[in-house]
Amino acid sequence: EALSGIASPGMGRLVLIAFPAVVALALLLLVQQRARSGITECAALAARRSCISLLPTLRALLLTFGVAAEWPLVAVLAGCLCRFAADSVLLSQIGVGLIQFGGISLWLNCWRHAVGPDGVAVVHFGWNSSLCQMIRRWIHLVFLVVAAPLALFLAARQGGSPGDMLERILFIVLMLAMTAAFIRLCLPLNNPFMRLVSSASSLLMKSRWLWAGVPAVFPIGMAALSLLGFHYTAVQLCVRFGFTLVTLSTVLLGHELLNRWLTVSRTRTRLQQARDRAMDRDRQQDTEPPAEGTPSSIPPTQTEEVDIEVFGLQARSLLKNIALFVALGSVWGIWSDVLPALRVLDRETLWYVTETVVVDEGTDGTEVIDGSGDAVNQTLRTEVVRRPVTVGSLLLAAFTLAITIVAVRQLPGLIEVVLSSQSGLDRGARYAVITVTRYVLLLVGMTTFFSLLGLRWTQVQWLAAGLSVGLGFGLQEVFANFVSGIIILLERPVRIGDIVTIDGISGVVSRIRIRATSITDWDRREYIVPNREFVTGKLLNWTLSDTTNRVVIHVGVAYGTNTDLARGIMLEVAQSHKDVMTEPAPMATFEKFGDSALELVLRAYLPNLDNRLQTITELHTEIDRRFAEAGISIPFPQRDVHMYTATPQASARRLGNG
Structure with missing residues (x-):
């Protein structure tokens, strides 16, 4: 009997699961100390002002995940043993609960290590150390208060009918524990977390006593719903709330990681500029100073350092807005199918849009030759369809328009910072990429905006045709210059920073716009040239393909x-x-x-x-x-001058007498 018990299928599954699990856990425990040392080394590298690589941050994130996975992995492995290696239904339910608990604790433990003294939040992302210390203490409190009720509730939720007495009691206990944890996070009102979230507005700071208890009210409300008989609804709302927290924290991590990448890109660009300036100074050390009023070099139109600062601010603002839009869209996607009030927006119709569509009524004996050459029987007819434009469509269109405006205004800054760190692209190439990208974003955004409002190209093409004919005659020069500007940006006969001569005017190309291009001459005057002159006229570009x-x-x-x-x-x-x-x-x-x-x-x-x-x-x-x-002389110009001292009459008489 003992041998038969050892040879049972359950024992075989136990061995197959336990052996790899123990090996994986042992390896993880062995590399823990090395991983912690690696996090400290990455923090030292990232803290340097000359750090120009994102690799220390990425390595620190990976090591943080490895360190944080220690005890959650134990819970997951124990859950797998109970779930797959045991024949008991109770152990199987406990195993599923432990697996889910391990995933949740892994997320919390990753953040606990991220806000540590040498964690990515403080060193790499530049978070406030007091705030990180408080968040770390709060996560410890969550593990202490919420861990046991959460694990028991997840295990009880796997068996029996939803909403049974044990599950409901454990859910209420879990909500009360979460209430205690959130009260500790938001109270007292002067803790670093409250000062951080309310520092943007003094009114928000003064009214914090009104909204500070909202996180604690949510668990109490869910416990009340469960007591009133809406247990399933309360559980689903809590699940959505958990997904919301995970999503927002992921968006925050992505935003901070992109900010770090932007910081190292700007540092790389500044160091490259410093090296270029040092090389210029070395080349000019032996150069005698020019006389007063004598130009010694071609004057630049603007300094690259100013561009980096301005575009860096634009890039940071763009990243912040992108994170905001992604967070709003994610929250909408999580809660839209749960809250009935959000579905009302798709039922309130503002107006209807009429469209003509082709309808296939099926075969009726009419032969049509398809692409393969075979004859098929089908009937096609056109039908007028009315499509509603709802309040939800209007809000989505406004959201799209806001994204388009933000992208058109601020995306060039991000592109400039990224491309300026690439030594292979000059300023003219970066300007061309930025301008073309701005045009494409504007076109795509406006097309999507009007499409959401119900305006299709088939409905406005007649208006566009009429406008194109009228504007073609009335604004022929403007459209010619616009098209020429696109050609200049794509073909690049002139670029930002090129030295050109056109119509006898020489200078540096300082700006390429939709209608005209600006040339700054040596007297710092801007010469505005219509774009079509560069395409149809004669142009001398001193630096097009070779600056020699x-x-x-x-x-x-x-x-x-x-x-x-x-x-x-x-x-x-x-x-x-x-x-x-x-x-x-x-x-x-x-x-x-x-x-x-x-x-x-x-x-x-x-x-x-x-x-x-x-x-x-x-x-x-x-x-x-x-x-x-x-002793080589440079002669003056020589001229022979014949001098006649007598009057013309005397000279004539003298010649006559002779």
């Missing part, structure tokens, strides 16, 4: 000068200059015999236009100095 440019210096030397020596000096001056490129190499040529000088020309190449004017000045100055040292 050539400087040409003309020098005249006196007749009798050794031209080989003069050209050698000019080449030495060019080759010794730090901004002159070695490939293509500079070249000095003897061009022609002038009226009063031998004309020599120096051609040298520069990598960019940043120091073009200053380089030309330095080359002229050095050539003049070296020529003076070598």
Whole structure:
């Protein structure tokens, strides 16, 4: 009998489940200390001001999950043993309850470790340490007060009919325990949690005694519903409440993780800018200061640091709004099928929209050739259908419009911060991506908005056709410039920061808008050029595909000068200059015999236009100095002037006498 008991199917299932469970638990216990040390190391890395990677935060989250899964895993494994390895119905119910309790305790334990001294909340996300300490103490209280009633209720809920006496008693005890826990969280009114949630408004802080007890009232209300006979409703509302807490905490975690990613991206961009500025200073250390009033470089239109600060604020605001919209949508999805008041919004009709649809009435002998070439019998007819537009549709349309406005205004900031950390994209490419993205978001958002209001393209296409014809004649230039602006952003013949010459005006492209493009010249004046001029007219772009440019210096030397020596000096001056490129190499040529000088020309190449004017000045100055040292003179222009001192009459008589 003993051997038959050992060889029973239940004992076999017990061995198959217990052995892997014990091994997994042992491995988890072995790596606990190492995981805790890893969390501390990640905290030290993330606390550095020069941290430019999100990997420490992601690693800390993974290690936090591993540390938090210690005791919840014990509950889950015990539940699995009771559920699958025992033939008793009672043990099976207890096993299911332990599995559910393990999942809930895992969620709470993850947050308990996340708000610890070296947890991700304090170090990585920058939460207030006093608030995190209070949340940690509150989670300890929840485990102490709520854990046992919750486990017993989950086990009792698995057997018997819903709402039996034992389940109801345990549910009421659980609600009373939750009430005590929420009272400890919200009272006293001056604790860090209450100061945090009410810091946005002084009125909210002053009226906190009105709403501070709301979390504690909910469990009491559910216990009252159960006592009044609505036990199933109370349980379902509590389940939705639990899903709401888990969803909101997940949204909060995602928001904080994206904020951390944004922070490291901005840090990476700032460090890259600092390195670029240091390299610029190193290149300019040996450069003599230019004379007063002499431009030494191409003036930038705006500094990148200002852009990063402004766009960083936009990105943070966008992330906050995205988290708000996701939270509202999630809460709506959780509670919409439970609360009857929310379903009323879909029954209140505001107006009807008439649509023409094609209806298939089935076969009646009419042959139609389908795509495969076979003849089928069917009847198609059109039918006018009235579709209602309800209050729910109107609210959803308003929600969509709000999302569109927020995205169009603030998404460029997020894109700018992300793309600015990528060294392969210049500012012009980032501007093009941002502008095209804004147009696409606006188009998709407005299309969805009007679709929710019942306006389909088939209903307004006649109006669009008429408007396109009328506007095509009346606003032809405006539409031409708009289309040209789209072409500029896609084809990119000019980009933000390019140096261009158009209609005799040279400057830096500072802004590309729907109708026109702004060019800032060297006097800091903005030259507004319609976009179509860049598409249909002639344009000189100095920096389109290559920023390399050539400087040409003309020098005249006196007749009798050794031209080989003069050209050698000019080449030495060019080759010794730090901004002159070695490939293509500079070249000095003897061009022609002038009226009063031998004309020599120096051609040298520069990598960019940043120091073009200053380089030309330095080359002229050095050539003049070296020529003076070598005794080579640069002659003045010579002219022969014939002077006649006599009057015209005397000259004529003298010629006649001769």
